[in-house]
Amino acid sequence: MKIxxxxxxxxxxVVGTCLAENGHQVVCVDRDVARIDLLRQGLPPIHEPGLEELVVRNIEEERLHFTAELGPAVEDCLLVMLCVGTPADAEGEAGVRAVYDAAREVAAAMTGYRIIVNKSTCPIGTAEKLKAILGEGTRHAFDVVVNPDFLKEGAAINDFMAPDRIVIGCDDVRVRExxxxxxxxxxxxGRPFLNMSARSAEMTKYATNAMLAVRISLMNxxxxxxxxxxxDIGEVREGIASDERIGPxxxxxxxxxxxLGLPKDLAVCIRLAEEKGLDHDLLDAIRDVNDRRQDQFLARxxxxxxxxxxxxxxxxxxASFKPRTDDLRGAPGLRIADGLREAGARLRVYDPVAGPKLRERYGDTIDIVPKYYAALEDADGLVIATEWNEFRRPDYERMGQLMREKTIFDGxxxxxxxxxxxxxxxxVSIGRPEV
Ligand SMILES: NC(=O)c1ccc[n+]([C@@H]2O[C@H](COP(=O)([O-])OP(=O)(O)OC[C@H]3O[C@@H](n4cnc5c(N)ncnc54)[C@H](O)[C@@H]3O)[C@@H](O)[C@H]2O)c1
Incomplete structure (x- = not known):
């Protein structure tokens, strides 16, 4: 298939590369020319385990192509997948503007029937608006499909290749096939292919993230x-995780x-509830507990x-918001880093892959070191903000020798x-006795 x-x-x-890996002809478009230049050389601008190897192989096999020009890329394909960003703005809007803009560009470039697959996370009703926008912009026939993604950064390739389920919001039988x-x-x-209404598919993504967020806030x-x-919350966690109704x-x-996902999608749920005059006190509480979390740790x-x-x-x-990614968006460690800097502390930071993005954000205002023990030299304390595997079993003796004060705040x-x-x-750790 041409996608x-x-x-x-x-x-x-991730989506484009994995589809190319399965034999499809894929063209990835981005308006960021520098990003496209890097990708053409086989250099992903993001860190995702296993991605670079797949990108290089599929470029070499001529199944994966990159361009900054949307027009020619839409001229000769059956599926157009929208994967543009949907940031939550200050008012809690879903920020679907980029999706609508992309749809307008796609409509203008269509030369025949296309299936427009919206994979960006968008609020309920977006598919209908997309249909209207496309209808205004092209005389060619099209169908719109909602196909939310449940990828986890750091494990995104595996999530795409072996998903728990595929959710498709579409009411046309041929398109569904x-x-x-x-x-x-x-x-x-044997994982399920779930076909449902476009609205249900849109809601499934938000419902999933709300459910995940409530577990985290409740555990906190x-x-x-x-x-x-x-x-000890570790012992308690084991006690509840083995309950089959709860799971681990x-x-x-x-x-x-x-x-990016959980905070944004929860904010959108709250806004959607507000718009219909519905109660959203539980959703508010999930968000508020989370918002306070880093400040409470910083205060300690x-x-x-x-x-x-x-x-x-x-x-x-x-520093990254979770291990195995360099994504700093919404990263808890940054809020703690900012608070420590504001209070006048000097920071020395080590992250296995996010160093370049930290440099972009902080310039020379913090020290960014290439090795994790180097961060500890003469340190008056260590804060652990991301659970990278390499931090799990360090040499405690060496740590103690390097640090000026042997204090660890383990988030x-x-x-x-x-x-x-x-x-x-x-x-000092979370939910366990301080020693
Ligand atoms: N990041 C994830 O793991 C993940 C997982 C599930 C769902 N999602 C959803 O996927 C969507 C994309 O998220 P992301 O993290 O990839 O965002 P991102 O900001 O990393 O990437 C979006 C890209 O779209 C490009 N773009 C925007 N408008 C364009 C246009 N008109 N033409 C060409 N390129 C355009 C931008 O330059 C940018 O590179 C969001 O809705 C997000 O909620 C993301």
Whole structure:
């Protein structure tokens, strides 16, 4: 199948590359010319495990192409997949403007029948507006399909290649069969292909993220209870995760959820409820608990150093919003980093892959080091903000020798409090006894 992807960011690049890997002819379009130049050389501008190898192979096999010109890319394809960004703006709008703009450009470039597949996360009713926009912009026939993505950055290739389910919002039987054919190689393990109304498909994405967000916020409040009453949230988590009604995923307490998706999609849910005059107190609470999370952790760090914070050098391990990605959007570690800088601390940061993006954001105002032990030299404390695997079993002796003050604020509960005490650290974690 000939497929054009409009928007080649975290989502579009993964989608386009994985479809090319399955034998389709894919053209990825992005208006960011520098991004396209890099991609043509086989250099993904984002970090996603396994992506670069797939990009290079599919360029070489001439199945994957990159262009900044949308017109020619839409001239000769059956499917056009919209993967443009939908940032939540200050008012909580879904920021679907980029999707509508892309649809207008697509309509103007169409030379015959096309299936427009909206993969960007958009509020309920967007598919209908897309139909209207396309209808105004072209005399050619088209169908609109809603096909939300459930990719997790850091595991996006695997999520695309072996999805839990495929959700398709479409009411035309022939189009549904084309979509089924497209995704059938990815569903061989028997995972469901779920065809539903466009509105339900749009809502499924928001409902999924709201459900995930509530688990995280609830675990974070339960962690606070554990800490206040001398229980250990790690033990409690095991106790509830083995309940089949609950299950083990998304139950790790920490610094709250970040990234692009969860905060944005929850904000959109709240706005949608407001627009219809519906109650949204639970959704508000999920968001508020999360919003306070990083500030509460920051307050603990600041309370420890008191007035001396502006004389301190603090090491930060991990900056990306989760491991195995360089995405800093909504990253909890950045809010803590900003708070420490504002209080006058000098920061020395190590992240396995986000260094260049940190440099773009902070310039020389923080030290960014290429090795994780280097961040600890003469440090008055270490803050752990992302649970990269390499932080899990460090050499505690070496850490202690490098640090001026052996204090760790672990926002990801990587270590065992008793072990840290044995090694002479003051160790603050989440929902567990402080040692
Ligand atoms: N990032 C993820 O893992 C993920 C997962 C599931 C869903 N989503 C959804 O996917 C959508 C895209 O997210 P993202 O993280 O890839 O965003 P992104 O900002 O990384 O990428 C969007 C890209 O679209 C390009 N673009 C915008 N308008 C364009 C146009 N008219 N023509 C060509 N290119 C255009 C931008 O230059 C940018 O490179 C969002 O709706 C998001 O909610 C993302």
């Amino acid at each position: 054009t992807i409009v928007g080649t960011g975290y989502q579009g690049l 084309i979509m089924k054919e497209l995704y059938s190689p990815f569903l061989r393990t 409040q339960l962690a606070d209870l554990c800490e206040a009453y001398g229980a 995923t998304f139950l790790f307490p920490g610094l709250g959820y970040g990234g 760090i600041l309370a420890h150093y008191g007035d001396t914070i502006n004389t301190k050098r603090i090491a930060l391990w991990g 990801r509960n990587l270590y065992t409090p008793g072990v840290m005490r044995e090694h002479g650290f003051k160790y």
